[in-house]
Amino acid sequence: MDKHAIAAVLAEIGTLLELQGENPFRARAFYGAARVIEGLSGDVAELVRTGELAKIKGIGPATAEVARELVETGVSTMHRELREATPAGLFEVLEVPGLGARRIHTLHRELGIASLDDLERAAVEGRIAGLAGFGVKTQEKILEGVAFLRSVAGRRRWPDAHAVAVSVVELLGRVPGARRVEVVGGLRRLLETVDRVEILVETEHASPVLAALESLPGVAEVRRAGDVAATARLAEGAMLAVSCAAPGSFAAALLHATGSEEHWAALVERAASLGMQLTPGGLLRDGAPVAAEDEAALYAALELTFVPPELREGRGELEAAAAGALPRLVAYEDLRGCFHCHTTYSDGRATLREMAEAALARGWRYLGIADHSRAAAYAGGLSPDDVRRQHEEIDAWNEERGHELWIFKGIEADILPDGRLDYADGDEEVLASMDYVVGSVHSSFGLSQAEQTERVLRALENPYLTFLGHPTGRLLLSRRGYAIDLDAVIDAAAERGVAIEINANPYRLDMDWRYWREARAKGVRTAINPDAHSIDGLDDVRYGVGVARKGWLGVEDVVNAWGLEEVKAFFGRKRRG
DNA sequence: GCCGTTTTCGGCCCGACTGTTTTCAGTCG
Numbered sequence: 286m287d288k289h290a291i292a293a294v295l296a297e298i299g300t301l302l303e304l305q306g307e308n309p310f311r312a313r314a315f316y317g318a319a320r321v322i323e324g325l326s327g328d329v330a331e332l333v334r335t336g337e338l339a340k341i342k343g344i345g346p347a348t349a350e351v352a353r354e355l356v357e358t359g360v361s362t363m364h365r366e367l368r369e370a371t372p373a374g375l376f377e378v379l380e381v382p383g384l385g386a387r388r389i390h391t392l393h394r395e396l397g398i399a400s401l402d403d404l405e406r407a408a409v410e411g412r413i414a415g416l417a418g419f420g421v422k423t424q425e426k427i428l429e430g431v432a433f434l435r436s437v438a439g440r441r442r443w444p445d446a447h448a449v450a451v452s453v454v455e456l457l458g459r460v461p462g463a464r465r466v467e468v469v470g471g472l473r474r475l476l477e478t479v480d481r482v483e484i485l486v487e488t489e490h491a492s493p494v495l496a497a498l499e500s501l502p503g504v505a506e507v508r509r510a511g512d513v514a515a516t517a518r519l520a521e522g523a524m525l526a527v528s529c530a531a532p533g534s535f536a537a538a539l540l541h542a543t544g545s546e547e548h549w550a551a552l553v554e555r556a557a558s559l560g561m562q563l564t565p566g567g568l569l570r571d572g573a574p575v576a577a578e579d580e581a582a583l584y585a586a587l588e589l590t591f592v593p594p595e596l597r598e599g600r601g602e603l604e605a606a607a608a609g610a611l612p613r614l615v616a617y618e619d620l621r622g623c624f625h626c627h628t629t630y631s632d633g634r635a636t637l638r639e640m641a642e643a644a645l646a647r648g649w650r651y652l653g654i655a656d657h658s659r660a661a662a663y664a665g666g667l668s669p670d671d672v673r674r675q676h677e678e679i680d681a682w683n684e685e686r687g688h689e690l691w692i693f694k695g696i697e698a699d700i701l702p703d704g705r706l707d708y709a710d711g712d713e714e715v716l717a718s719m720d721y722v723v724g725s726v727h728s729s730f731g732l733s734q735a736e737q738t739e740r741v742l743r744a745l746e747n748p749y750l751t752f753l754g755h756p757t758g759r760l761l762l763s764r765r766g767y768a769i770d771l772d773a774v775i776d777a778a779a780e781r782g783v784a785i786e787i788n789a790n791p792y793r794l795d796m797d798w799r800y801w802r803e804a805r806a807k808g809v810r811t812a813i814n815p816d817a818h819s820i821d822g823l824d825d826v827r828y829g830v831g832v833a834r835k836g837w838l839g840v841e842d843v844v845n846a847w848g849l850e851e852v853k854a855f856f857g858r859k860r861r862g
Numbered sequence: 863g864c865c866g867t868t869t870t871c872g873g874c875c876c877g878a879c880t881g882t883t884t885t886c887a888g889t890c891g
Contacts, residue, residue: 302863310874314863345864383880385889420882632875662876663891702878727891728878 288322288329291355294364295319295348301367303386304375306394312386318348324634324819330356374400381430382764383423391416405431437762439522440478443828444791447472449519450482453501457527460497462490464532469542473594475831477794478761481524485542491529498527534566536579541565547599548592555587555603563587595834600802614834615813617827619846624653624695624752625723625786625814626823630675631656632664634819637678637692643820645690650849654679655695655723658707667696669708669715676718691849693720693856697754702729704743706750716749721856723786723814725754726767734768741769745777751859752812753778755788755795763792771800779807782859784844787836789829790816801836812844 299315302308321343322329332338333356339349351361378389378401392398395416396407404427407413414424441449450468457466463486467473470483486494491513498507503520510516514528530538541549542565556563561570568575568586577583581591589606593614596602605611627633628640635643637654644652656675657666667675679692696719699707706724708715716722724744732740744750756774757766778785785804788795793816796804801811813829815822833843840846844855 308863311863313874317864343864347863383889387888418882418887422881426881660877661891665875730890731879 286330286355286359288325291329291352292319292323294355294361295322295351298351298361298364298367300376300379300386301364301371304371304379304389304393305367306387306390309387314345315348315351317343318345318352320634322352333357372399374403377401377434378404380434380763381427382433383426383430388418391418401431401434433765437478439524440480440762441482441523442478442761442791443472443475443831446479446482446523449523449525450484453482453484453525453527456501457484457486457494457497460486460488460494462488463494464488465535467539469539470526470544473543474545474597475595475835477791477797477832481526482519483542484525484527485535485539486527486529487532487535488529489531494529495527498525530565533574536577536583537563537567538565540580540583543594543597545598548597548602551599551603552587555589555607559587561586593834595831596837598835612837612839615830615838615840615843615846616834617830619840619843620649620813620826620830621845621848622649622651622653622852623814623817623823623826623845624693624721624812625655625697625754625788626652626817627656627664627697628654628675630654630665630667630671631661632818637675638682639820640817640823641682641686641690641692643823647823649690651691651693651852653693653695653721655697655721658696658698659712660699660701660707661697661727666699666707669712672696672715672718693852695719695721695723695751697723697725698750699728700724700726700740700744702732702740704740706744706747709747709749719749720853721751721859722749723752723754724750726758730758730767732767734770737767738770738773741774742777745774745781745783748860750781750783751856752814753783753785754814755793755816756785757795757797759795760792761794766795771796772803775800775804775807775809779804779809784810784812786814787811787829787832788816789813789825789827789832790822791825791828794828794832798832798835801833801838805836805838805842810842810844811838814845 295315296319299312302312321341333353338344338352351363354361375389375393378384396412398404398407408424408427413419413427414421450472454466454468457463465487467485469485470481471479472482488494495509495515498504498515498517504517504525506518508516517525519525528542553563556568561568568577568583575586577586584591589603590609590611592602592606622644626640628635628637641652657664659666659668676694679694682692701707706716757769759766785796813826813833815825817823817825844852
């Protein structure tokens, strides 16, 4: 059992305690212990054996005992007992925005609510508004929340779905006769969320491949769809779809299975216009197959340059491919740093030095630190004194090792409800001392669209603002973004020379790829920022690269794909306005 | 439950917002 699994159990114990109506501080102790263990670099099992674990700050007798039991037996008695005493449906109720463990405990105690269905029924019947501490507005908000959760049911974020796909690929790859196993569909196109995991297998014999599905852990309800395809239901409701293709038709099948539907339909139409017929079984001319050993050959036969899977969304990519005008997309290897990560100065888990070493280990040339600003008190936002201390540490690093990795001084400044940047009122020298500023909305999500837009537009006017952080505040599959007129924000960002971040956290991926072609056309730049709160978090930039590629962005559009001197010049230019 | 002492109980990241109240609990970031 590794540290991630132990931390997950400890955190779930915390949640279960809250749902039981326990002292919230007791629950917090378990969350805290989970965080500590997650951040350990040594071997947890070894720390348990030697008794060193219990000596670490944040780990006490109770949490150490859970860890010990997990390491030795793989299960925790406390965890099991709490699970038995708590309806599993309460976990989904916890997802409803505005409902915390405390009120869920009340709903469970007073109305017997134990699932999302129970909750919806009680709200529809008006029973929630009658409870002490609840009212009509809360009841309405609950119904909205339930509707949102229903609308995303069965969907998964890319990393979760991809992890499932990888394990399926591994299993099917071991089936005799399976020559190639590929992840296809929305996952291959790097969509931020998918409702199904799609796999294509190249084989002469579909039967053993489909039979192997039955033995996959966590898979239920396997259904055959003809002789060469099957679907199955995965734990938590997501779907798995596996199809097989013979070697001779694999390239066309891959193209078809990758989609999108719109892209495929456009390809079929283009084939027809060239006197050919494109089918999932292959490309035909006068009824005879046109030889094409891979996708690139198929595109070539259709007189197109190869279209990367990320661009196959039916948004003009065929016209561009026909004209040889597809962009050279930015790639992970192009990145030379990033500008939005946190350290122990605010709510990050790693020190500034550790983050810097991690950036070096990734082959980066620079790193921008942007801890939370003072207004984000919950996240340990920095006072002007903290900022000074941090800048001294950065100066010392740059003097000593700036030739290896240059550290930029940044801050993630809260955009206050009236559109001012944090520190702007009286402590402007804090903003002036930065190389760059990321401005983010972290409060007052409930403003009207007009007010929220006005707020962000005002922040864009601030000469210190370099990047707009996560511009909609969405959390994929759990929270809609706040209401905001993104087109107006893009226009203003273009005019003011403010770059808009691609927040690469896989829960955010904000701003959405669908807006980037328009933004790019208007001259808006971006930075692919991990919003990392730990060393591992730096690697989230990979997801952000996916967003940039889906948004047709190239190296010239992505500031953290530029060289050090170019970045310095960019920051200086922005500051001078 | 964990921490840290002016050591063995009192406080726990903290301020704003919302909806419920009529002074505040719950939620959120």
